[in-house]
Amino acid sequence: VSWKHVLGHDVLVAAFASAAKRSRFGHAYLFIGPTGVGKYTFAQELAKTLLCEARGERFEACDECPSCHLVDAGTHPDLFIVARPEDKNELPIALIRGDDDEPGLLGNLALKPARGQRKVAILDDADDLSEEAANSFLKTLEEPPPRSLLILIGGATENRQKATILSRCQIIRFGSLPPAAMAKVLAAHGIVDTDKQRRLLQLAAGCPGQALALDDEEVWNFRGRLLKTLGSGKIDPVDVAEQWRTFIDNAGKDGAAQRARAAFIFRMVIVMLEAALKLSLGAVCPEWEENERQTLQELGDRAGEAKLLAWLERAQEADRQVEWYVQLVLVIEAFLDALSR
Ligand SMILES: [Zn+2]
Numbered sequence: 241v242s243w244k245h246v247l248g249h250d251v252l253v254a255a256f257a258s259a260a261k262r263s264r265f266g267h268a269y270l271f272i273g274p275t276g277v278g279k280y281t282f283a284q285e286l287a288k289t290l291l292c293e294a295r296g297e298r299f300e301a302c303d304e305c306p307s308c309h310l311v312d313a314g315t316h317p318d319l320f321i322v323a324r325p326e327d328k329n330e331l332p333i334a335l336i337r338g339d340d341d342e343p344g345l346l347g348n349l350a351l352k353p354a355r356g357q358r359k360v361a362i363l364d365d366a367d368d369l370s371e372e373a374a375n376s377f378l379k380t381l382e383e384p385p386p387r388s389l390l391i392l393i394g395g396a397t398e399n400r401q402k403a404t405i406l407s408r409c410q411i412i413r414f415g416s417l418p419p420a421a422m423a424k425v426l427a428a429h430g431i432v433d434t435d436k437q438r439r440l441l442q443l444a445a446g447c448p449g450q451a452l453a454l455d456d457e458e459v460w461n462f463r464g465r466l467l468k469t470l471g472s473g474k475i476d477p478v479d480v481a482e483q484w485r486t487f488i489d490n491a492g493k494d495g496a497a498q499r500a501r502a503a504f505i506f507r508m509v510i511v512m513l514e515a516a517l518k519l520s521l522g523a524v525c526p527e528w529e530e531n532e533r534q535t536l537q538e539l540g541d542r543a544g545e546a547k548l549l550a551w552l553e554r555a556q557e558a559d560r561q562v563e564w565y566v567q568l569v570l571v572i573e574a575f576l577d578a579l580s581r
Contacts, residue, residue, distance in 0.1 A: 248421030257299035273414025276449025416446025516540035
């Protein structure tokens with residue numbers, strides 16, 4: 241079985257197909273994997289497959305029947321999708337439990353299937369469930385309505401999930417994609433230039449969604465400046481903080497988009513420091529261009545292993561702080577301060 245809209249996760253597709261065949265389908269799954277690896281796309285295709293009214297032997301949506309069309313249009317009555325509103329840091333409980341006007345996710349899941357198959361709910365941004373909202377789930381997870389399926393989409397790890405939710409869900413892990421699968425996804429989105437593909441592959445660490453989001457001159461130019469900054473050996477924290485803030489502000493007013501850019505900065509720093517470390521230990525690193533390799537090599541030789549490792553640790557900490565909603569200005573200042581010392 242292969243799903244034409246989902247590339248690079250064949251093992252997971254096969255696992256779900258086999259579960260469906262043996263009638264061993266769970267009622268609650270938690271998807272774990274890095275941002276942009278394809279968890280949401282997978283969840284949607286899984287929902288479409290389960291709701292498809294013309295599915296044959298193969299565990300695959302037909303893309304033709306009324307149900308498949310409704311899923312594509314975002315109007316299927318038995319598929320309910322909830323995500324954190326752009327202007328909020330948390331998933332509000334009203335979206336889960338419902339209020340006087342809307343039944344919410346739980347209310348929707350409890351309704352009888354309108355088209356006779358089953359009910360599917362997708363909860364995106366499940367890392368951002370408020371304590372109260374997470375607790376409101378527990379009963380449904382213990383005693384799910386018949387023929388209902390709940391898919392929670394979490395982050396790169398399950399660290400931010402409550403134990404009560406973890407113990408009631410089957411965890412599905414999404415691994416990053418190999419370069420060949422990445423190139424296929426990019427080509428499917430019209431990015432066929434091999435130079436561009438190579439750049440994006442290097443930026444996106446096996447996550448096609450990130451590669452597509454990074455297909456942007458401003459981002460690529462920023463990456464170039466970042467490499468120069470790290471390579472220069474003298475970092476003026478005030479000056480660099482200003483550059484980083486401008487780059488983050490240019491993402492627009494949306495807090496999630498700003499946070500995504502901050503996360504990108506620290507991911508890039510980590511990738512560059514790791515490469516500098518590898519080069520200083522004699523590795524080859526063919527994925528970097530010649531002049532970039534030189535810059536990184538110089539950085540590695542000048543800083544030395546101990547310092548690079550200490551910086552890496554700080555960058556990883558900063559990356560986690562971004563994920564935990566620490567104020568970006570503070571995260572950046574603390575990191576640059578450590579880097580310039
Ligand atoms: Zn169909």
